[in-house]
Amino acid sequence: MLEGGLDALQILxxxxxxxxxxxxxxxxxxxxxxxxxxxxxxxxxxxxFVYGMDPFNGVALLIGMAAxxxxxxxxxxxxxxxxxSAGSQATIMDGYPLAQQGQAARALGAAFxxxxxxxxxxxxxxxxxxxxxxxxxxxLGSPELFMLALLGLSMVGVLSKGSxxxxxxxxxxxxxxxxxxxxxxxxxxxxxFGALYLYDGIPLAVLALGLFALPEMIDLLLSRSKISERAxxxxxxxxxxxxxxxxxxxxLRSAMMGCALGMVPGVGxxxxxxxxxxxxxxxxxxxxxxxxxxxxxxxxxESANNAKEGGTLVPTLLFGIPGSGTTAVLLGGMMxxxxxxxxxxxxxxxxITLATVWTLSIANVLAVIACLALAPxxxxxxxIRGQVLVPLLLVIMxxxxxxxxxxxxxxxxxxxxxxxxxxxxxxxxxxxxxxxGFVLALPAERYLHISISRYGADWLMRPSVLVIGxxxxxxxxxxxxxxxxxxxxxxxxxx
Amino acid sequence: MTITRxxxxxxxxxxxxxxxxxxxxxxxxxxxxxxxxxxxxxxxxVGVANLGLDAYRRxxxxxxxxxxxxxxxxxxxxxxxxxASLSRLGYYVAWLLLYPAxxxxxxxxxxxxxxxxxxxxxxxxxxxxxxxxxSIAMSVFVNAAMQVLELQWPTSVLSDVMPWSTGFL
Numbered sequence: 155m156l157e158g159g160l161d162a163l164q165i166l167x168x169x170x171x172x173x174x175x176x177x178x179x180x181x182x183x184x185x186x187x188x189x190x191x192x193x194x195x196x197x198x199x200x201x202x203f204v205y206g207m208d209p210f211n212g213v214a215l216l217i218g219m220a221a222x223x224x225x226x227x228x229x230x231x232x233x234x235x236x237x238x239s240a241g242s243q244a245t246i247m248d249g250y251p252l253a254q255q256g257q258a259a260r261a262l263g264a265a266f267x268x269x270x271x272x273x274x275x276x277x278x279x280x281x282x283x284x285x286x287x288x289x290x291x292x293x294l295g296s297p298e299l300f301m302l303a304l305l306g307l308s309m310v311g312v313l314s315k316g317s318x319x320x321x322x323x324x325x326x327x328x329x330x331x332x333x334x335x336x337x338x339x340x341x342x343x344x345x346x347f348g349a350l351y352l353y354d355g356i357p358l359a360v361l362a363l364g365l366f367a368l369p370e371m372i373d374l375l376l377s378r379s380k381i382s383e384r385a386x387x388x389x390x391x392x393x394x395x396x397x398x399x400x401x402x403x404x405x406l407r408s409a410m411m412g413c414a415l416g417m418v419p420g421v422g423x424x425x426x427x428x429x430x431x432x433x434x435x436x437x438x439x440x441x442x443x444x445x446x447x448x449x450x451x452x453x454x455x456e457s458a459n460n461a462k463e464g465g466t467l468v469p470t471l472l473f474g475i476p477g478s479g480t481t482a483v484l485l486g487g488m489m490x491x492x493x494x495x496x497x498x499x500x501x502x503x504x505x506i507t508l509a510t511v512w513t514l515s516i517a518n519v520l521a522v523i524a525c526l527a528l529a530p531x532x533x534x535x536x537x538i539r540g541q542v543l544v545p546l547l548l549v550i551m552x553x554x555x556x557x558x559x560x561x562x563x564x565x566x567x568x569x570x571x572x573x574x575x576x577x578x579x580x581x582x583x584x585x586x587x588x589x590x591g592f593v594l595a596l597p598a599e600r601y602l603h604i605s606i607s608r609y610g611a612d613w614l615m616r617p618s619v620l621v622i623g624x625x626x627x628x629x630x631x632x633x634x635x636x637x638x639x640x641x642x643x644x645x646x647x648x649x
Numbered sequence: 650m651t652i653t654r655x656x657x658x659x660x661x662x663x664x665x666x667x668x669x670x671x672x673x674x675x676x677x678x679x680x681x682x683x684x685x686x687x688x689x690x691x692x693x694x695v696g697v698a699n700l701g702l703d704a705y706r707r708x709x710x711x712x713x714x715x716x717x718x719x720x721x722x723x724x725x726x727x728x729x730x731x732x733a734s735l736s737r738l739g740y741y742v743a744w745l746l747l748y749p750a751x752x753x754x755x756x757x758x759x760x761x762x763x764x765x766x767x768x769x770x771x772x773x774x775x776x777x778x779x780x781x782x783x784s785i786a787m788s789v790f791v792n793a794a795m796q797v798l799e800l801q802w803p804t805s806v807l808s809d810v811m812p813w814s815t816g817f818l
Contacts, residue, residue, distance in 0.1 A: 203798065319699035323663060326692040330670055330685065337681035344677055344685060345670070368745075375741045376734070541773035542783075545765055548748055549787055553794060562803060565749050581656040599684040606683075 159281065162508035165210055166516070174211045175513055178218025179520045185219070186226030187532055188543060192239035193223045193480035194589075195370065198362035199550060201487050202557035209506055212491040217513040220480055221273060222521035224459040228265040229525075229532060232258055232452075241459035244431035248444060248451025255447050256389060262529060263394025264449050265456040266522045268405050271398075272457035273518030275409035276416070276464025281511045283417075283468050288500045291472050297613040299473065299496060300601035301622035303594045306419040306475030308626050311587045312633030319634070324578070325587035331356055332595020339603045351563030356571075358486035359558045361592055363551050364571030366479060369579045371547060372572075374540035391529060397449050404434060404450055405457045412458030416465020419477035430458035464514055471499045471507055474597055479586040482593045496597075652707040660700040667692030744768060756805035757795070762788050 165171070178200070185196035196219050204212040227238025232249035245265065252261040294302070307329075311321035334345045335355030346352040398405060408430045415426045434454035435444040444451045469475040474495035476482035485495055493499070499507045525532060555568040578585050605613040613619060671689025674682050747767075751760035765784040769775045775783070794800070 317699070317702070319695060319702060320660075323692060323695055323699055326667070326688055326695065327663065329688045330667070330692065333685045333688070337677070340678050340680040342678050342681040344681060345673065372738070372741060372745070375744075376737060539773065542769065542775065545748075545768045545773075546783070546787060548745060549761055549765070549791065552748065552752075553791065553800070556802070557798060557800065560800065562753075565752075569746065569749070577659065581653075581659050583656075583659065595684075602684060603680065 158504055159508045162505050163512050166509045166512050171210050171214050175214040175218040178215040179222050179517045182219035182222035183226040183521060183524060186223035186238050187229045193220050194483060195367045197480050197483040198359055198367055199554050201359040201483055202554045204487050204490055209491040209493055210509055213506055213510055214513050216484055216487050217510050218517040221463055221514050221517035225269040225521040225525060232261045241427050244427040244455040245452055248448050251447035258389055259391040260389035260394040261452050263391040264398040265452050266525050267395045267398035268453040268457040269460040270518055270522040271405045272409040272460035274515055276413050276461035277511050277514040279413045280464040280467055287472055291497050291500055296601040296604040297616055298618050300598055300605055301619050302473045302475055303598040305622055305626050307591055307594060308629045309419045310590050312629050321584045321587050324584050325591040328588040328591020329595045332592040338600050357558035360555050360564050360567050361571055362483045362589060363555050364568045365575040365585050365589055367551055368572030369576035371544045372576050375544050398453050401450055401453050404453055408454040408457040409461035412461035413465040416462035417468045419469055419475050426458050426462045427455040431455045471495055476590050479589050482590045485593050652703050657703055660703055664693060664696035664700055667696050754806045756808055757802045758788055761791050
């Protein structure tokens, strides 16, 4: 693995690949800074552009973007009291009071340092987990992979905002939408209603953009929120950096927690944020000023939410089970690049998997350098009003949607799905399970067909299948017992 | 989580969708039928349970509300916007749909400039200088992106009527 890691680094350090990584990092920084967007929106915008790319370049672009949104999302959280993404909600608790006390730069410096350490720990953990999980993953056959897909979907559905039933249904809606078009096992077209556009199915980028990005655009316009015109960066940026390293054990602890929680499908950025914030507040022994501008209230969640990205890649890469909207789109992107998440990521595509680990690390370093160096300029981005931002994003999104199949069908489908996505958002129906179900539909159906054709009905009696089935039942029972979620236990969506 | 009438209607629509999908999948070949039929049947059953549960919760909430007598409407909240919100929603949806309509008539470049100028002036109320700068910059970006991605947009109504304009459109 170590030798493979060094080989992967050498491949990644090619100037053209580093260029794509830098571009992805830049996009991720912009997405994180702008309130109301998030990793899923950024991933959806980039997805159409990876068609036909070299897999290393595509992975560098996509992972580079996803790795750093949680670094730059600190800007609006600290400066404006508005979360840049779901993973920076808890940062507001102490980051915004610090800004109000004239210590915004100190808060940002501490947050960036914590993000860097968290991101690197997430990458290192991913590397070691991959090595340890390899023998286990190679034992998995199509029956186990099918059941794991169902398990991932059930967890995401149950942990969604709102009721477990609506979350599960949203997942099934995604599975249904994913079966539109050509059937994998036989030459038949399903649910196309005679429309040539649907013969290849609904493009993932169009679904993701419509489901997540367009509803956010609409709500940004409707909110017309007045944003402060001040974005003063008073205080000492490097003072904040020093303080973060003075609390290094808190950073490490929070990062490990973030990584571990990230490995559980359905646990989103906001959950990780709040859990680590709460634990930091409750376990602090000295001078507890959490909620009033305690720097530890910035360090803990920021370290955790960056480390989470490494954790979420474990089920995504190893089992093909995305744990969030962002990783669902990433999974789709990897399929577009010709990569099949699952056991092959540790065998024939091990070099790309290890390149992913390096991308996570390098992107986090680049992001922190950029944020520290360009803090005043980047801070101004978060002041852009929705009324100015939305039309620009609409142009980009229409182009991104059109890139999928290069037809008017993309545009029509984009707006139609956008309408459904907005309605779902307004009616408290979770959307991430729908996207995850859509991404899992094709592989799940393939695994099912392979299982049936190879094992007949006997695959249902395999011990591993029964164990995973019992887990699914336990997850569903827990979900129905939990009832509708009013607590911030929610799957990371577009934020 | 507020259980409103629109939500119940949406729950019902989902049940119908799954039921229709399950029924339609009976016409597919055997190997093509299995997955959507299974998803449709399970979705219908779970959907009915979800609809029933939501209806029950709403009934309980209505009963609590009428007992308290505080007149609080269960319909409050973002899930049931009032007339003013709906008209603002319609206003912005119209703006968002204007852009593809303009593309269809005028082509991508003209549509981008026209849409941005119109929106940034009429709604965002930016000064002319900023509006024009942003619109032109965005048009340049769009052109550059189209070149890099080798994107060809379908011909517009205007380019069909005035073919000489296709050089820019």
